[in-house]
Amino acid sequence: MKKTITLFAVLLISVATLAQTNYEKAMIKNLQAMKDAKTVSDWQDIANGFDRIASTEKEEWLPSYQQAFSYVIISSVETDATKRDKYLDSAQESIDALKGMETDESEVMALQGFLHTMRMLVDPATRGQRYSGLSMAALGKAKKLNPENPRAAYMLAQMAYGQAQFFGSSTDDACNSMNEAIIKFDNFTPKSGMHPNWGRKQAEGILKNCQ
Amino acid sequence: MYFFFVLTVNAQTTISGTVKDKKGESIIGANIYVKGSYDGTSSIDDGAFTFKTDITGKQILVVSFIGYKNNETPIDLSKTTVYNIILEEEINKLTGVLITAGSFQAGDEQRSIVMKPLDIVTTAGATADISGALNTLPGTQTVGETGRLFVRGGESYEAKTFVDGMQVLNEYNATTGNIPSRNRFSPMMFTGTNFSTGGYSAEYGQALSSALVLNTKNEYADTRTDLGLMSIGLDAAHTQVWDKTSLAAKVEYTNLAPYMGIVNQQFDWEKAPESLAGTIAFRQKLSKTGILKLFGTGSTSRFIILKKNIDKGGAKERVDLGNKYLYLNTSYKDIINDKWTYKTGLSYTKNNDDIGIDNSDVDEAQEGLHAKIVFTGDVSNSITLKLGTEYFHREYDFGFRSTSQNVAISFDENIKSAFVEANIFLSNDFVLGTGARIEYSSLVDALSISPRMSLAYKTSEKSQISMAYGKFHQTAQNQYVRVNKNLASEKADHYIVNYEHKGKGQVFRVEGFYKDYHSLVKFDPSLPFTPLSYTNAGDGYAKGFDMFWRDEKTLKNVEYWVSYSFLDTKRNFKDYPELAVPKFFSKHNVSVVYKQFVSKIKSQIGWSYTYASGRPYNNPNEAGFNKSRTPEYHNISLNMTYLWKQNLLIHWSVQNLLGIDNVFGYQYSNQKNDNGVYDRQAVKQGAKRFIFIGVFFTFSKDKDINQLRSI
Numbered sequence: 001m002k003k004t005i006t007l008f009a010v011l012l013i014s015v016a017t018l019a020q021t022n023y024e025k026a027m028i029k030n031l032q033a034m035k036d037a038k039t040v041s042d043w044q045d046i047a048n049g050f051d052r053i054a055s056t057e058k059e060e061w062l063p064s065y066q067q068a069f070s071y072v073i074i075s076s077v078e079t080d081a082t083k084r085d086k087y088l089d090s091a092q093e094s095i096d097a098l099k100g101m102e103t104d105e106s107e108v109m110a111l112q113g114f115l116h117t118m119r120m121l122v123d124p125a126t127r128g129q130r131y132s133g134l135s136m137a138a139l140g141k142a143k144k145l146n147p148e149n150p151r152a153a154y155m156l157a158q159m160a161y162g163q164a165q166f167f168g169s170s171t172d173d174a175c176n177s178m179n180e181a182i183i184k185f186d187n188f189t190p191k192s193g194m195h196p197n198w199g200r201k202q203a204e205g206i207l208k209n210c211q
Numbered sequence: 212m213y214f215f216f217v218l219t220v221n222a223q224t225t226i227s228g229t230v231k232d233k234k235g236e237s238i239i240g241a242n243i244y245v246k247g248s249y250d251g252t253s254s255i256d257d258g259a260f261t262f263k264t265d266i267t268g269k270q271i272l273v274v275s276f277i278g279y280k281n282n283e284t285p286i287d288l289s290k291t292t293v294y295n296i297i298l299e300e301e302i303n304k305l306t307g308v309l310i311t312a313g314s315f316q317a318g319d320e321q322r323s324i325v326m327k328p329l330d331i332v333t334t335a336g337a338t339a340d341i342s343g344a345l346n347t348l349p350g351t352q353t354v355g356e357t358g359r360l361f362v363r364g365g366e367s368y369e370a371k372t373f374v375d376g377m378q379v380l381n382e383y384n385a386t387t388g389n390i391p392s393r394n395r396f397s398p399m400m401f402t403g404t405n406f407s408t409g410g411y412s413a414e415y416g417q418a419l420s421s422a423l424v425l426n427t428k429n430e431y432a433d434t435r436t437d438l439g440l441m442s443i444g445l446d447a448a449h450t451q452v453w454d455k456t457s458l459a460a461k462v463e464y465t466n467l468a469p470y471m472g473i474v475n476q477q478f479d480w481e482k483a484p485e486s487l488a489g490t491i492a493f494r495q496k497l498s499k500t501g502i503l504k505l506f507g508t509g510s511t512s513r514f515i516i517l518k519k520n521i522d523k524g525g526a527k528e529r530v531d532l533g534n535k536y537l538y539l540n541t542s543y544k545d546i547i548n549d550k551w552t553y554k555t556g557l558s559y560t561k562n563n564d565d566i567g568i569d570n571s572d573v574d575e576a577q578e579g580l581h582a583k584i585v586f587t588g589d590v591s592n593s594i595t596l597k598l599g600t601e602y603f604h605r606e607y608d609f610g611f612r613s614t615s616q617n618v619a620i621s622f623d624e625n626i627k628s629a630f631v632e633a634n635i636f637l638s639n640d641f642v643l644g645t646g647a648r649i650e651y652s653s654l655v656d657a658l659s660i661s662p663r664m665s666l667a668y669k670t671s672e673k674s675q676i677s678m679a680y681g682k683f684h685q686t687a688q689n690q691y692v693r694v695n696k697n698l699a700s701e702k703a704d705h706y707i708v709n710y711e712h713k714g715k716g717q718v719f720r721v722e723g724f725y726k727d728y729h730s731l732v733k734f735d736p737s738l739p740f741t742p743l744s745y746t747n748a749g750d751g752y753a754k755g756f757d758m759f760w761r762d763e764k765t766l767k768n769v770e771y772w773v774s775y776s777f778l779d780t781k782r783n784f785k786d787y788p789e790l791a792v793p794k795f796f797s798k799h800n801v802s803v804v805y806k807q808f809v810s811k812i813k814s815q816i817g818w819s820y821t822y823a824s825g826r827p828y829n830n831p832n833e834a835g836f837n838k839s840r841t842p843e844y845h846n847i848s849l850n851m852t853y854l855w856k857q858n859l860l861i862h863w864s865v866q867n868l869l870g871i872d873n874v875f876g877y878q879y880s881n882q883k884n885d886n887g888v889y890d891r892q893a894v895k896q897g898a899k900r901f902i903f904i905g906v907f908f909t910f911s912k913d914k915d916i917n918q919l920r921s922i
């Protein structure tokens with residue numbers, strides 16, 4: 001009897017961990033694909049992958065988060081400006097789906113700030129005022145929720161750098177902020193291989209101009 | 212131990228096929244998967260897809276792609292079948308075809324067609340006046356001595372303003388004969404503007420020609436303090452933003468005395484215009500989806516001018532105008548369920564004009580209340596419905612006191628209305644709009660039903676045709692109703708058709724219209740105080756077309772537009788002896804507006820040119836009525852906005868740079884002079900040129916706030 005129960009328990013546990021691993025496997029497969037993704041269709045495929053996981057794992061926030069992130073990246077790769085908004089709409093839909101779920105709100109706000117910036121870049125002349133304000137507010141909230149969030153830090157430094165450049169004023173403050181953001185990246189360990197871990201390359205790219 | 216290794220050997224099933232749309236075009240990048248699993252793939256060239264799955268039995272295949280309805284097909288995984296899926300377009304009411312006949316939309320969103328709210332501030336010649344900027348659009352006539360909006364052969368009273376859907380009374384600051392007024396609202400408060408040149412929605416009424424719908428900002432992002440120092444006065448504003456709340460308050464003091472002391476004026480001011488105004492905007496998120504908005508503005512102003520009165524032998528008349536104004540507007544919107552939303556609002560206007568003309572005194576006061584509720588929802592995937600009801604209450608008081616007379620008249624009006632409007636999307640390329648407005652006015656004492664119909668059809672990816680028809684009516688103006696309270700409403704029927712082509716960064720639009728006016732107020736000028744002298748026997752017509760071209764692509768960092776309007780209109784109304792061209796008419800109106808951002812000098816520069824054909828005036832020395840024409844109107848204006856520092860902006864503008872002495876008309880005396888000829892005086896501009904300079908600072912705890920976004 002004891003042997004049967006133990007076997008049964010082991011079977012149950014292995015079935016349970018198998019199911020969990022399937023989810024992890026699928027997430028990590030898509031995240032790996034991001035490294036080589038270049039075109040709109042590459043990223044669309046990745047977004048579709050996350051969509052499939054999100055429609056099954058209704059309690060998990062990471063699939064919708066990564067789906068939103070993929071759509072924001074598509075809008076940056078898409079060359080036709082008239083198409084960018086519909087990708088950003090899909091990204092926003094995925095972020096909105098996170099309401100009511102248990103998430104890392106600082107990361108969600110940082111992604112929202114990134115989305116607002118991309119929204120602005122579609123038509124900076126018209127949207128500059130509204131969306132850079134919204135982006136600033138979202139990133140500020142992300143920073144407040146987690147002062148060590150490297151993504152919020154680098155995007156705020158990036159905005160400050162852009163403004164300093166435009167006004168012809170000193171970029172020293174912005175560069176210092178960017179250095180601090182890099183240090184935050186150094187100190188940051190994602191909770192798992194599926195958790196948000198992007199932005200360092202972009203931050204380093206801007207830091208190059210500081211030297 | 213065997214059962215550990217009993218694995219059901221599942222034969223993998225291959226699922227393949229194609230994804231296309233109704234027209235047979237392949238859809239690339241669609242998501243195809245087995246519902247409840249991760250197994251799936253994306254469609255590639257030719258819409259083809261193929262993937263393998265271990266799942267068995269009867270399942271559902273889901274196919275989804277942006278802009279299309281999700282397709283769910285029952286499948287049986289014990290067989291290998293090829294699935295050729297056809298996706299149905301999702302009616303996207305946000306990005307689908309839009310009815311544009313008679314309407315110009317300006318906003319921050321993708322759908323903005325014509326103007327951005329900032330265009331109003333940066334259009335040279337407009338000096339941040341909403342009407343001034345709208346006057347550069349087709350369908351408007353330049354009537355410079357009033358500063359108001361004259362739309363397609365309609366008088367300025369035929370255009371009404373709404374803020375967040377709520378009525379605004381007396382939206383122009385107080386003025387008297389031939390001194391231009393300005394719209395009371397600052398364009399920076401608004402995120403979206405819908406300017407109709409006719410055929411507007413059944414949601415609005417009581418405007419014979421046009422509805423200007425202004426939508427205030429939904430959110431304020433930064434906590435900041437703004438200070439403005441201008442050649443005409445100063446202003447200070449503070450915005451405070453919390454998590455769910457925002458409050459913005461502004462105080463403006465205007466005094467033209469110092470400016471008029473330096474720049475020569477053609478008008479003779481005893482006291483230059485001076486005013487003090489305050490504005491408040493409050494927003495509160497009451498729930499996840501409900502937003503409460505409160506908006507209020509109040510002002511007090513005064514000027515004293517010495518006007519030559521041709522009827523008093525050229526002697527000057529002293530006109531002393533004082534005004535007090537209060538406008539409050541509150542609105543609340545929320546979601547009922549995933550298909551329906553509602554919005555409810557209340558607005559209150561109180562306006563007092565106190566005018567002293569030499570020894571006589573005119574007091575005019577108007578108080579108005581407006582309550583409204585609107586429900587908007589999706590009745591089906593392709594039909595949106597809007598229905599609502601509203602109530603207006605208005606009180607008008609008029610008093611005239613002179614050495615010989617003492618007149619006091621009052622009246623009030625209650626209007627109850629209900630409206631319903633449906634937009635039926637036959638496809639993403641074809642939409643039909645139909646609606647009606649029912650109104651009962653206590654003053655007119657009659658029930659009116661005004662139908663509205665419109666449609667829009669996309670002839671190609673970048674072009675569309677749109678049409679609109681509607682019946683409009685408006686209670687007669689206060690100065691006539693106060694004498695004869697039994698006047699019926701004035702009426703107009705609109706017929707509009709337009710064609711629009713939108714390329715990347717370019718818009719071309721041509722629109723033709725016909726307006727049939729009837730029931731206009733007529734009176735006998737020799738009996739101004741006799742009620743029976745006022746009737747609704749007047750009528751008229753207005754027809755024409757306008758063209759618009761806007762380009763922000765051809766020249767780098769440059770945006771320009773050209774608009775042309777042709778108008779043919781005649782009316783037999785007011786004291787006209789016959790059907791004749793009205794005095795505010797001009798046959799051709801042209802506007803060219805140019806703006807360029809020069810990053811080297813961190814500035815936005817712009818110029819504009821406005822032309823209007825000569826205006827009609829009546830010369831009693833000659834036969835016929837309104838047969839004479841003034842010389843043509845020309846105006847070249849310039850402006851520049853310079854970003855000196857991150858939080859410091861300098862703006863200057865010159866209106867009528869060349870100092871052209873434009874004449875808007877002639878006033879003739881009502882008595883012949885010694886030579887048996889009627890004398891006249893010209894109606895001209897207040898000054899040859901108007902120069903404006905302003906310096907604007909922004910302070911904020913968050914050092915990242917800057918003025919760049921304000922350009």
